[in-house]
Every structure is written in C-alpha cells, then in structure tokens.
Amino acid sequence: MSQSVHVRAFRDLVGDGGVIDDPERMAVYVTDQRQLSTGSTFAVLKPTTTKQVADIVRLAAHHGIGIVPQGGNTSYCGGATPDASGRQIVVSLERMDRIREVDPVSMSISVDAGTILKNAQDAAAAAGLLLPLSLGAEGSCRIGGNIGTNAGGLSVLRYGMTRDLLLGIEAVLADGTVISDMRKLRKNNTGYDVKQCFVGSEGTLGIVTGAVLRLAPLPTRRATAWLKLARGAPLADLLALIRRESADLLTAFEFMAARSIALATEAMTDPSTLRAGPEGAVLVEFASSSRHLDLDELMEAVLAEPIEAGWIEDALLAQSGSQRTAMWRLRETIPEGEKRRNGSVKHDISVPLSSIQRFLDLAGAQVRSYDGDLELSVYGHVGDGNLHYNVLVPAGVDRIEFTKRIESSLSLQLYDTAAALGGTFSAEHGVGRFKKHLLERYGDLGRIAAMRRIKTAFDPADIMNAGAIVCPLGEKSTR
Amino acid sequence: MSQSVHVRAFRDLVGDGGVIDDPERMAVYVTDQRQLSTGSTFAVLKPTTTKQVADIVRLAAHHGIGIVPQGGNTSYCGGATPDASGRQIVVSLERMDRIREVDPVSMSISVDAGTILKNAQDAAAAAGLLLPLSLGAEGSCRIGGNIGTNAGGLSVLRYGMTRDLLLGIEAVLADGTVISDMRKLRKNNTGYDVKQCFVGSEGTLGIVTGAVLRLAPLPTRRATAWLKLARGAPLADLLALIRRESADLLTAFEFMAARSIALATEAMTDPSTLRAGPEGAVLVEFASSSRHLDLDELMEAVLAEPIEAGWIEDALLAQSGSQRTAMWRLRETIPEGEKRRNGSVKHDISVPLSSIQRFLDLAGAQVRSYDGDLELSVYGHVGDGNLHYNVLVPAGVDRIEFTKRIESSLSLQLYDTAAALGGTFSAEHGVGRFKKHLLERYGDLGRIAAMRRIKTAFDPADIMNAGAIVCPLGEKSTR
Numbered sequence: 001m002s003q004s005v006h007v008r009a010f011r012d013l014v015g016d017g018g019v020i021d022d023p024e025r026m027a028v029y030v031t032d033q034r035q036l037s038t039g040s041t042f043a044v045l046k047p048t049t050t051k052q053v054a055d056i057v058r059l060a061a062h063h064g065i066g067i068v069p070q071g072g073n074t075s076y077c078g079g080a081t082p083d084a085s086g087r088q089i090v091v092s093l094e095r096m097d098r099i100r101e102v103d104p105v106s107m108s109i110s111v112d113a114g115t116i117l118k119n120a121q122d123a124a125a126a127a128g129l130l131l132p133l134s135l136g137a138e139g140s141c142r143i144g145g146n147i148g149t150n151a152g153g154l155s156v157l158r159y160g161m162t163r164d165l166l167l168g169i170e171a172v173l174a175d176g177t178v179i180s181d182m183r184k185l186r187k188n189n190t191g192y193d194v195k196q197c198f199v200g201s202e203g204t205l206g207i208v209t210g211a212v213l214r215l216a217p218l219p220t221r222r223a224t225a226w227l228k229l230a231r232g233a234p235l236a237d238l239l240a241l242i243r244r245e246s247a248d249l250l251t252a253f254e255f256m257a258a259r260s261i262a263l264a265t266e267a268m269t270d271p272s273t274l275r276a277g278p279e280g281a282v283l284v285e286f287a288s289s290s291r292h293l294d295l296d297e298l299m300e301a302v303l304a305e306p307i308e309a310g311w312i313e314d315a316l317l318a319q320s321g322s323q324r325t326a327m328w329r330l331r332e333t334i335p336e337g338e339k340r341r342n343g344s345v346k347h348d349i350s351v352p353l354s355s356i357q358r359f360l361d362l363a364g365a366q367v368r369s370y371d372g373d374l375e376l377s378v379y380g381h382v383g384d385g386n387l388h389y390n391v392l393v394p395a396g397v398d399r400i401e402f403t404k405r406i407e408s409s410l411s412l413q414l415y416d417t418a419a420a421l422g423g424t425f426s427a428e429h430g431v432g433r434f435k436k437h438l439l440e441r442y443g444d445l446g447r448i449a450a451m452r453r454i455k456t457a458f459d460p461a462d463i464m465n466a467g468a469i470v471c472p473l474g475e476k477s478t479r
Numbered sequence: 480m481s482q483s484v485h486v487r488a489f490r491d492l493v494g495d496g497g498v499i500d501d502p503e504r505m506a507v508y509v510t511d512q513r514q515l516s517t518g519s520t521f522a523v524l525k526p527t528t529t530k531q532v533a534d535i536v537r538l539a540a541h542h543g544i545g546i547v548p549q550g551g552n553t554s555y556c557g558g559a560t561p562d563a564s565g566r567q568i569v570v571s572l573e574r575m576d577r578i579r580e581v582d583p584v585s586m587s588i589s590v591d592a593g594t595i596l597k598n599a600q601d602a603a604a605a606a607g608l609l610l611p612l613s614l615g616a617e618g619s620c621r622i623g624g625n626i627g628t629n630a631g632g633l634s635v636l637r638y639g640m641t642r643d644l645l646l647g648i649e650a651v652l653a654d655g656t657v658i659s660d661m662r663k664l665r666k667n668n669t670g671y672d673v674k675q676c677f678v679g680s681e682g683t684l685g686i687v688t689g690a691v692l693r694l695a696p697l698p699t700r701r702a703t704a705w706l707k708l709a710r711g712a713p714l715a716d717l718l719a720l721i722r723r724e725s726a727d728l729l730t731a732f733e734f735m736a737a738r739s740i741a742l743a744t745e746a747m748t749d750p751s752t753l754r755a756g757p758e759g760a761v762l763v764e765f766a767s768s769s770r771h772l773d774l775d776e777l778m779e780a781v782l783a784e785p786i787e788a789g790w791i792e793d794a795l796l797a798q799s800g801s802q803r804t805a806m807w808r809l810r811e812t813i814p815e816g817e818k819r820r821n822g823s824v825k826h827d828i829s830v831p832l833s834s835i836q837r838f839l840d841l842a843g844a845q846v847r848s849y850d851g852d853l854e855l856s857v858y859g860h861v862g863d864g865n866l867h868y869n870v871l872v873p874a875g876v877d878r879i880e881f882t883k884r885i886e887s888s889l890s891l892q893l894y895d896t897a898a899a900l901g902g903t904f905s906a907e908h909g910v911g912r913f914k915k916h917l918l919e920r921y922g923d924l925g926r927i928a929a930m931r932r933i934k935t936a937f938d939p940a941d942i943m944n945a946g947a948i949v950c951p952l953g954e955k956s957t958r
Contacts, residue, residue: 105715105833106864150668161666163675164643179925186863187640187829187906189629189679190918191948194929196642196675200668217723236584244696247728247767248637288726292780293772301771350666354584384665385585427666439669446658450673450937457936458929469670 003042006063010045010089013055018095020044029070029090032078036400036434039082041068044090050170050178050209056091057207057463058176066466067091069203071114071145074137076346077432079202080145083467091207093144100182100210102127107215108167108184113144113208120213129215132159136335144208150200152428157383158251158287159216161428162199168212169195173205174459184212197454202430203465205458217289219251223299224285224318226327228277233311235282236353239383242284245302249295252285253383254331260377263337263392264330272330277313282382283331331379338377343399344390345406349418350427353385362417363389370410386427389414415442431469439469482521485542489524489568492534497574499523508549508569511557515879515913518561520547523569529649529657529688535570536686536942537655545945546570548682550593550624553616555825556911558681559624562946570686572623579661579689581606586694587646587663592623592687599692608694611638615814623687629679631907636862637730637766638695640907641678647691648674652684653938663691676933681909682944684937696768698730702778703764703797705806707756712790714761715832718862721763724781728774731764732862733810739856742816742871743809751809756792761861762810810858817856822878823869824885826893830902832864841896842868849889865906868893894921910948918948 011019020026021043030039047053060067066088070080082088093114100110104127111120117131117138124131133146135153145151147169151162159165168182179194198208229235235255243250256264258276265271274281286295299317306312318324338344351359360378367374373394380388391406393399415425415438425438439448448470456472458464490498499505500522509518526532539546545567549559561567572593579589583606590599596610596617603610612625614632624630626648630641638644647661658673677687708714714734722729735743737755744750753760765774778796785791797803817823830838839857846853852873859867870885872878894904894917904917918927927949935951937943 103831103833105719106831107719108831150672152666152668156666160639160643163672164639173925173929177925177928179923179929181923181926183901183903184831185829185901185903185906186832187631187635187860187865188903189631189907189909190903190905190914190922191679191910191927192676192684192930192933193629193642193679194926194933196678197671197929197933199675200670200672205671217719217727240584240586240696244768245771247769247772248696249726249728289723290726290777290781292724292777293726298769298771302769350664352582352585352587352663353665354582381666386666422662422664424662424664424667424669426669427664428668430668431670435669443669444658444660446652446656447660447673448670449656450652450658450676451671453936454671454673454676454933457932 006065007043009059010043010056013059014045014047014052018046018048029073029092030081032081033074034076036403037078037081040084040086041082041088041090042086044092046092046095048095050172053091053172053207053209054176054178057172057174060089061175061461061463064461065089067463068465069093069144069207071142071148072116072137072140074141074145075149075432076429078434079149079430079432079468088466093142096209099123103184104129106184108212109215110168110182110184110212111143111210113142113210115143117141117143117146124215125218128218130218131213132216133162133165136332143211147199147208147211148202149430152381152384152386154252154381156381157253158248163196165213166195166199166211167214169198169208170210171198172207172209174461174463182210182212197458200430202432202468204455204469206464219287219289220291221293221295222285222287222324223295224283224324224327225299225303226274226316227282227284227312228275228314229279229281230310230313231278233279235356235382238306238311239353241306242302246286246298249286249288249298250284250383251287252283254283255379255382256281256331256334257376257378259375260334260379261330263341263377264333267333267337267340272326274327274330283327334377334379338390338392342393342395342397344377344392345403345411347389347411347414348427348429349387349389349414349423349425350385351418351421351423355421355423356382356385356387359387359418359421359423363414366413366417367391367410370413433468436469485544486522488538489522489535492538493524493526493531497525497527508552508571509560511560512553513555515882516557516560519563519565520561520567520569521565523571525571525574527574529651532570532651532686532688533655533657536651536653539568540654540940540942543940544568546942547944548572548623548686550621550627551595551616551619553620553624554628554911555908557913558628558909558911558947567945572621575688578602582663583608585663587691588694589647589661589663589689589691590622591689592621594622596620596622596625603694604697607697609697610692611695612641612644615811622690626678626687626690627681628909631860631863631865633731633860635860636732637727642675644692645674645678645690646693648677648687649689650677651686651688653940653942661689661691676937679909681911681947683934683948685943698766698768699770700772700774701764701766701803702774703762703803703806704778704782705753705795706761706763706791707754707793708758708760709789709792710757712758713836714861715835717785717790718832720785721781725765725777728765728767729763729862730766731762733762734858734861735760735810735813736855736857738854739813739858740809742820742856743812746812746816746819751805753806753809762806813856813858817869817871821872821874821876823856823871824882824890826868826890827906827908828866828868828893828897828902828904829864829906830897830900834900834902835861835864835866838866838897838900838902842893845892845896846870846889849892912947915948
C-alpha cells in the first residue's frame with residue numbers, strides 16, 4: 001500500500017487537524033534538538049486521546065509502519081526523531097496536554113503525557129505544592145519525554161529523578177493494548193511494577209499517554225550561597241559535610257569550573273560579578289517549606305566548618321531574591337555561553353562520588369594529551385555524581401564535523417575512564433540513536449541481553465522507535 | 480531421572496555443606512512465615528557464590544526442576560516457600576551474606592543478597608551512615624528478599640521503599656545468565672533499568688545475588704512525639720501540615736487505633752502509660768544529621784497549630800531516649816499483641832492519602848455488618864497511605880480456619896472498597912502465592928498482560944518460583 005493510502009487511513013482516525021504531511025511543516029519534527037541529524041517521515045500524527053493513540057498504533061502495527069513517539073523533541077541523543085528511511089511516522093503528543101487533576105491532600109498531579117513540564121509545575125504551585133522536576137528545557141519538554149528519558153535536572157539531589165516521582169501511568173503498547181494504572185499510591189506492591197519499564201525506554205516499548213507524579217510541599221524559604229573553591233578543595237568531602245549538616249535540606253550542589261563561569265559571564269547582557277575560585281565554584285541551596293526554620297542562619301553555621309578547613313576561599317550568601325536569581329542565572333547561562341562560543345561536544349558523565357576528583361584529573365590529562373589547545377567547560381549536578389564534561393568547539397571550526405571527530409576518538413577515551421571508575425557515559429541524557437554504540441561498548445552483556453528480552457516482550461516486531469536503544473532478539477543490530 | 484540423582488548432581492556443584500535433603504532439617508524452609516501453608520521439596524541448596532547459583536540454575540533448568548529462591552523466609556504472602564508438588568527445590572541465599580563494601584564518600588553499601596538487613600544496617604552505621612530501610616523482620620529478613628518484595632517499613636515516608644534505595648544489582652536469570660551491574664551511581668540512564676524488574680518480582684524472574692544500596696547521613700538528633708487524636712481529627716490534613724512545617728525532616732507518621740494500642744499494652748511485661756485519644760494516636764518523629772538544628776524546638780513549633788485547631792487532644796514529647804524507645808516499643812508490639820490475642824487476619828491496604836478517612840468509615844461499616852462482634856486492629860504507615868487493617872481472630876476460634884473464611888468473604892469486600900477508592904490490596908507485603916487471585920481480581924488487564932510478557936521474557940519455562948505472582952504467556956493459570 002502506498003504511503004498516501006496510509007495517510008488517508010490515519011486521517012480517518014485523528015481528523016484533519018491531527019495529521020501533518022506537508023514536508024515544510026514536518027521539518028521541525030524530524031530534526032533533533034542538537035541539529036546533528038535530520039530524519040524523514042511521511043506523516044506526523046497528533047492524536048488528542050488515548051484511544052486515538054491506540055488506534056494509530058494498531059493500524060501502524062498492522063501495516064508494519066514504525067512509530068517514533070515525540071514529546072517536546074528535546075532529546076540530546078536523537079531519541080525523538082525518525083531515521084532517514086522515511087518509513088517511520090512521528091506520533092506527537094503535543095495536543096494531549098491536559099492537566100487531569102491536582103490532589104493537594106494526596107500530593108499528586110495527574111496529567112496527559114503531552115503536558116509541558118512548566119505547565120505541570122505551575123499547576124502544582126497553584127495548589128501550594130512543588131513538582132520537583134526542573135531542567136533547562138522545562139518550558140518545552142513534555143512529561144512523556146521526561147518519563148521516556150528518566151529526566152534528572154536540578155532537583156535530583158533532594159527529590160530524585162523522574163522515576164522517583166512516578167506514581168501511576170497510562171501507556172499504549174505496540175499491539176494497541178492500553179495499560180491504565182493512574183493510581184496515586186505511594187505504595188502498591190502487586191507484582192512487577194510495569195511502569196518502571198517505560199522509564200528511560202525512550203519510546204521503544206510503547207507510548208506513554210498519561211502519568212501521575214508525586215508532589216512535595218512547596219518550599220517557601222531558600223538559602224543560596226556561592227562558594228569559591230580553594231585550591232585542592234575536596235569536592236566529595238565538601239558535599240558530604242554539607243549534606244550531613246544541612247539535614248537533607250540541601251536541594252542543589254552545582255559545580256562550575258572557572259572556564260564555564262567565564263563563558264556564561266561573557267554571554268550575559270548584564271554580566272554577573274560572581275567569580276570562580278582556583279578550583280571553580282559551587283552553588284549551594286537549601287530549601288524548606290517550614291515557617292519555623294531560619295535557613296540563612298543554618299547556611300552560615302554549615303559553611304563555617306569548610307571555610308575554617310580552607311576548602312572554601314569565599315562564600316557569598318544571597319541576601320535577596322534578586323541575588324539568588326543572579327546566582328542561578330549564571331549557572332543556567334553556561335549552555336548558552338558554550339553555544340555563543342561555537343558550541344561544545346557534550347559528555348554527560350556520571351561516576352561514584354568517591355571518584356569525581358580522580359575522573360577530573362584523569363580526563364583532564366586525556367584532553368591535554370589529545371590536543372593541548374582544546375578548552376573544556378565542566379559543570380554539573382555534582383551532588384548526584386553527574387558532570388557535564390564538555391569540550392568546546394574551537395572558533396572557526398565546523399561544529400558538526402568537530403563533534404563527529406571528537407565523539408569517535410577523544411569521547412571514547414573519556415568514557416573509558418568513566419567506565420574504569422565504575423561510571424557511565426550517560427547520567428541523564430539517555431541513549432537514543434546517538435549513543436547506541438556506547439551502550440554496546442560499555443553495557444554489561446547480561447544486562448543488554450535482559451534489555452533485548454524486555455524489548456522483545458513488549459515490541460517483538462520493532463514497531464516502537466526502532467533504531468533507538470536496542471533491537472528485539474533475533475534481529476541483527478541495525479548499527 | 481530420579482530426585483536422588485539430581486541431589487547428587489547438585490551436591491557436586493555446591494558441596495556437602497550446601498545441600499540439605501533431610502526432611503526434618505528441610506521443614507523450616509517449606510513452611511511460610513505465617514504458617515498458613517506447608518509445601519514440599521526434595522532439596523534445599525545453599526550456594527556460597529554467584530557462580531554456584533548460576534550452576535544450580537542451569538542444571539535445574541536443564542532438567543525442568545523448579546526453583547524457589549529464599550532469603551529470610553519472612554514473606555507474609557507465601558512467596559518464599561515451595562508448593563506441595565515436591566518438584567521445586569529451595570535455593571537459600573543464607574550463606575551468601577558478605578558485606579562487600581561500604582563506601583562512605585559515595586554513600587553506598589554493596590552486599591551479597593543473603594545479608595541480613597540488620598547486619599547491613601550495622602555496617603552502614605559503623606561508617607557513620609544510615610541504611611534507611613527498617614522493618615519488623617529486620618533481624619532475620621535478607622536484602623534479596625527486601626528487593627524481591629520491594630520492602631517498605633518504617634522509613635518510607637522520608638527515604639522511600641527498597642526500590643528507591645537500589646543503585647546496583649547482580650542477578651542470575653533462569654537460563655544461568657548473570658547480570659552484573661553493581662555500580663554505585665545515583666544517575667545512570669543507559670536504556671532500560673533492568674534491575675527495576677527484579678524489585679517486587681519475588682524470585683519469579685531470577686535470583687538476586689548482590690545489591691548496592693544508597694545510604695543517607697546518619698541521624699544524630701531525633702524528636703519524637705505521641706499525639707492523642709481528638710474526635711474528628713483530619714488525619715490527612717494533619718499529615719500535610721506536619722510534613723510542610725517540618726520541611727521534610729519528618730521520618731515517621733505512624734497511626735494506631737485505640738484497640739491496637741490496648742492490645743500492645745496488654746502484651747507488654749512493663750506496660751506503657753501511653754494512651755490513645757478518641758480517634759487513636761499518632762507517633763511522629765523528626766530526624767536530622769545536623770548539629771545545627773534543634774528538633775525539639777521545631778516539634779513544639781510545628782505541633783502548636785494542630786493543637787490550637789483542636790485536632791490533637793494532647794501531645795507528649797519524648798524527653799529522653801528511653802521515652803522515645805517506649806513510644807516505638809508500643810508501636811512495634813502491636814503485631815505481638817495481636818498474636819497473643821489469637822492472631823489476626825491482615826489486610827495490607829493502601830489508598831490515596833485523600834481517601835484514608837473515607838476508607839476507615841466504609842470499611843468499619845462493612846466489618847460491623849459482616850459480624851457485629853468482630854474486633855479490629857488498625858495501624859500503619861499512614862504517612863504513605865498504608866493501613867494495616869487487621870481483623871482479630873476471636874478467642875477460642877481456630878486461627879487458620881477463621882483466616883481462610885475471612886479471606887474468602889469479608890477481605891474481598893474490604894479490598895473492593897480500597898479498589899473503588901483507587902487503592903490496593905497489597906501496599907508492601909507483595910503477592911506471592913496467597914494473593915495471586917487478588918491480582919487477577921483487581922489488576923488492570925493491560926498491566927497483567929504486560930506482567931506476563933515480562934515473565935515470559937525472563938523465564939519462559941516457568942522455572943523461577945512458579946506459582947507466585949503470574950505465569951508466562953501460553954500457560955493456563957495454575958490457580
């Protein structure tokens with residue numbers, strides 16, 4: 001059957017407003033966030049109900065048409081865009097963006113999977129609660145994508161990743177079966193927790209159409225400090241001390257190397273006066289929903305010891321909301337700073353906390369020996385063992401060419417180092433299409449075999465986002 | 480081949496000390512914790528290494544011999560003991576109880592799966608850290624069983640269930656494949672998180688042989704209060720208020736009905752003077768690892784508002800370690816109090832926090848209308864929406880007969896009520912063999928289908944703990 005016949009059949013299912021087949025309008029759906037690859041499709045479908053999603057999946061499966069589920073299309077790993085074959089359709093959840101319920105007593109929010117993260121955050125806040133998932137893309141990424149990539153971000157240290165927030169799920173399997181378990185229970189041990197399979201599955205096991213997320217009390221007080229790290233400051237020990245003495249009120253421990261801070265500063269129209277110490281800086285924040293705790297007082301008490309020990313050269317406490325905002329703006333402008341400088345090759349490294357310093361030492365030496373002129377931008381959620389270890393694209397060099405060269409050479413050396421320290425090549429960005437070869441290189445064989453079993457169990461015909469993560473058993477690797 | 484030939488082959492794999500085939504010595508391995516059912520086996524194997532476990536599994540799979548993995552044999556649902564066929568062997572992990580590593584900087588502990596929970600707690604504490612998993616059976620249950628049942632207990636409110644603590648896993652699949660992913664990473668998004676499948680799987684997908692668990696700073700200060708609930712006190716609102724104003728320092732919110740408190744008091748040799756209010760009592764605890772917070776002061780400030788509102792009739796703050804211990808001892812003696820009174824039929828209910836009061840009202844009416852003379856013992860981790868809603872076995876009545884009668888009649892009414900409120904029949908005890916029919920009755924069809932796919936993916940021949948949770952696809956239900 002020709003693709004135009006299929007498009008007509010899909011149109012019957014979702015209506016005219018639910019189908020895009022004009023190449024110009026489809027363009028944004030087939031190019032990944034980092035613009036490293038452009039795929040091809042013959043239709044972008046935009047269902048409005050779970051039933052429509054199930055109908056689409058059944059029809060596609062019947063004709064062997066591959067499906068690429070898409071939320072906000074903010075994947076860093078090409079997990080949300082089709083391959084070049086032109087035989088996969090894109091199913092965008094962008095019209096399924098209803099907030100179904102906020103339950104303030106149960107502290108939960110139930111949403112359509114296409115809900116933009118920011119909108120869900122706002123709905124929770126309106127009920128006096130916090131949806132503790134916060135990341136750079138929050139204004140455009142969607143909850144289904146957050147689940148598909150087990151999104152992390154800025155609140156992991158205190159509240160965990162998306163997995164830790166997920167209470168209930170609604171999803172359509174590759175044969176059109178609908179899993180409907182939108183319960184808002186904290187505890188529900190009744191056999192395998194099927195929803196866990198979808199977390200981090202990047203659309204390869206089915207299409208998540210709805211989710212229930214846990215909420216937390218909304219912080220009403222914050223204390224924020226900018227720490228200039230002294231030479232030789234032991235990052236992991238500093239973190240352990242602050243965690244312990246803040247009694248888990250610590251919500252952020254964000255490390256930034258001096259170069260990253262400088263890049264961000266250059267990119268700001270109203271440049272920050274915040275500076276790095278010899279080993280960079282750490283942004284520390286405590287948050288509390290209680291009227292009975294003085295967090296500034298606590299911050300001062302907690303920091304006295306590491307200042308005394310000479311780990312911190314200088315600590316600046318935010319004295320106002322605008323000072324706090326300025327500290328965060330500097331941290332959040334780093335990616336923009338990299339972009340202005342001609343971009344960066346990103347390495348989303350995670351190592352055990354006890355190996356962070358060792359990784360920084362070894363990786364730094366590797367970069368220098370690879371090319372003494374390369375510059376790094378290193379920052380990240382060190383409180384979770386997560387470093388964004390980015391190699392800056394030199395001025396005047398083609399970004400995509402450089403990226404491909406580094407990713408096939410230096411990047412592997414860096415990942416080897418992370419792996420040797422018990423770390424990983426992807427802390428929070430996922431695998432998608434771009435990092436499949438890394439999964440094969442570093443994944444435990446038993447674990448990969450189990451992953452392929454799971455893929456086979458849910459999607460034996462490889463309908464769902466084929467080409468991402470793993471293939472079913474029996475299929476030859478498509479790489 | 481005869482079973483004695485098999486026993487000889489197993490003896491070759493694990494040595495004389497690793498095989499029990501004397502019926503008398505096997506007895507404790509085939510009877511469940513609640514002594515509701517006694518199964519049969521021809522051998523109990525006690526491997527000492529992961530390789531031995533893999534060898535056992537391969538040999539058993541080759542001959543189609545079923546395997547029941549066993550940790551501390553403390554399942555409330557018959558999940559750890561063999562069926563009556565005599566064709567399943569028991570593989571006990573009790574000799575694999577080595578603590579492999581405590582990493583204080585990474586805040587993690589790596590253990591053999593047969594490690595007794597208490598021993599792991601102690602090893603963490605010796606390094607100044609907390610393994611935040613605590614439950615009644617901690618002196619005998621083992622980490623592998625905690626993972627297999629996603630154990631909850633007393634620390635869930637602050638630290639989550641076993642799933643939330645699990646960083647790494649080592650497991651043997653039904654074909655002898657070993658998954659080895661003992662990394663201690665907070666963040667590692669590299670495809671499906673295979674270890675999640677084992678959490679709550681009760682030995683039906685493979686045998687967990689090792690685990691890495693996250694640790695937390697060890698609390699050094701606690702504030703503990705006994706709240707007598709006033710008539711009409713809104714439990715969920717009280718919880719929400721205390722959570723908010725304690726800024727997540729809340730570690731326990733344990734509800735006890737008056738009857739449960741009386742039962743515990745009767746069972747104590749040195750009876751407590753603590754009493755219930757008209758709606759029972761709540762044990763509240765804050766904990767902190769910081770030297771800079773005064774938790775008693777915080778507790779007083781937090782409780783002022785609900786006292787003012789008339790929700791709490793009286794609040795007693797523990798003034799010493801021994802007063803604190805006395806409060807916890809009362810809470811923890813409730814199961815013993817029930818046992819002394821002739822036992823209870825346990826219902827491990829969970830409902831959304833917003834429906835707890837409604838459940839108590841509806842369920843109470845159901846019990847009264849079923850039999851006006853029945854007495855209840857109701858208590859639990861209400862902070863997680865979890866109620867142990869137990870029907871006391873009347874004096875002079877046969878416990879097992881009564882249990883079976885209630886479980887086939889009144890229990891179903893109570894579970895119906897929980898289900899209608901978006902709740903579940905098993906918050907933390909699991910499914911095992913005893914609650915399989917409930918999974919079929921209340922489970923979403925799509926979810927059960929997905930569970931059977933997962934079972935099929937990992938164990939198509941139904942070697943691993945057959946009869947518990949679900950069967951592979953293609954098999955008729957064994958119920």
